[in-house]
Amino acid sequence: MVINIASFGGRTHMLDTARELEKFGHTVRFYSYVPTKRAMRFGLKKECSYSIYWFAFPFLILFKLFGSGKWREDLYNYCCDLFLSYYMKPCDVFIGQSPMHMRAIKRAKKKYHALTILERGVSHVLFQQKVLESIKSTKNSMSKLHVKRDLKGYNYPDFISVGSEHVKQTFLMYGFPENKIFVNNYGVNLQFFKPTALSGSPIYDVLIVGQWCYRKGCDLIIEAVKDLNIKLLHVGTIIDIDFPDLPNFTHVDSQPEYRLIDYYKQSRVFLMPSRDEGMSLVQPQALACGLPLVCSKNSGGRDLRTSLIDSKYILEMEDYNVTCLKDNIRRSLSLSFEQGTEVRNIMNSKDTLSYKAYGIRYNAFLNKVINNRLKVK
Incomplete structure (x- = not known):
């Protein structure tokens, strides 16, 4: 399988996803603003890193000088998504992040007939908005454009991958089909963290x-x-x-x-x-x-x-x-x-918490979906 994985932020768990899926023999390309040398320090192979650092650099400077305000984030999401939709190479699977990757998902489906997955690291945007509006701070509030884009982005992928049952429930709360949600708890680096x-x-x-x-x-x-x-x-x-x-x-x-x-x-x-x-x-x-x-x-x-x-x-x-x-x-x-x-030591003997286990679950899910597609054809 050829898998394109894109992160709108820095390393995030998407780099770990790319590293683990490559171990199963897939051709994996990780697109992010993380420089290749830094990505390699987290175990990603050099040939898997497709850094767009210089494209993202003006936005990173903008964020550094003025903070990641609403319109700046919206502009960043739009420009990087548009750029990636034309820059990325052909693939069998495209995994992008919410709220950035919308055009890239549409293009991967239309041009490459790829299986598309949207990674949603937090709850459904309407639930998230409700929570942010209930607290005293306005620093984490979202623009109307952000919410609109996020909601629109849910319409295009074949599946949405979430990190917990709680997030899944927020999607069900707003009427999203359960059979399009993949729950995969994020892992932890057990070399750094141990009893x-x-x-x-x-x-x-x-x-x-x-x-x-x-x-x-x-x-x-x-x-x-x-x-x-x-x-x-x-x-x-x-x-x-x-x-x-x-x-x-x-x-x-x-x-x-x-x-x-x-x-x-x-x-x-x-x-x-x-x-x-x-x-x-x-x-x-x-x-x-x-x-x-x-x-x-x-x-x-x-x-x-x-x-x-x-x-x-x-x-x-x-x-x-x-x-x-x-x-x-x-x-x-x-x-x-x-x-x-x-x-x-409070962990059981089953290795369910590592990123290796996370990758095994992700790989099994991809194989199952691809095989089902082949049967339909």
Whole structure:
């Protein structure tokens, strides 16, 4: 099979998808603004990298100077999609990302008769819009053009691939056909993330990695940590809610992926009470390192329970409020104290959490669909 895979952002999970599918003997081309040398550092073969860095460079400068505002993102999506639709080579399968790849999908279907898949990393855009409108911040709000383009883009692919059951349910909520949805939980690099012993100084009760913002439920986290008087560590960027200037709150700027294990080692429990996620990639990282997880119903965390020796290590909030969050933090801390200072290994023997397993599921899906197409013909 010849597979074209396109990412509208940088590396994302799309590079991991390209790397894993190539291992099955497919001819894979990964189109993104990631320079080839950097892509190779994440295991992608040189011949698989089709970098469009110089085309995207003016937009990256624009984003650097003025931020990724609404009209700038819309212009970027439109131009890169148009460029790729003519630049990409013939393929049997085209995998693109929402909300960028619409023309490219249409062209791959019309010109190459390719199987087309749209990767949707977050919930249905109307659900996403509803969540963003319900919170205090406007930094993550979407333009009308963005929403319109995203909705239109759902009409063209043969399938939409999503990272969690939660995302699938949001598509069903808005009438999308269930037989066109492929659920494949994202993987984790098990070379970087593996069972850890609680160690280092200081030891933090709870950890959150990623954006510090309302969408991630950080307003609830602040209240819960204050009420429980426990120690919190945040690793990532501060977006739209102030980080408390208190002795039990510690912030560290964003770190390279390979360094995150150092912070997992220092922490008892991982928090992800998001109002909306696709499948938060830091959740499987934390679980692979042995930390109990406290998450919301919309974080994708529930899907990961089958990867554990006991589902008790994932505590999902029944109600989205501070009281429920505090109760789950207490329970998860009790689990952590039960683990003691030995190596924390909560994964079962089945390899379902790695990117290798993710690739196996994706390859099986592609083979099944292609074979069904051949039978119809």
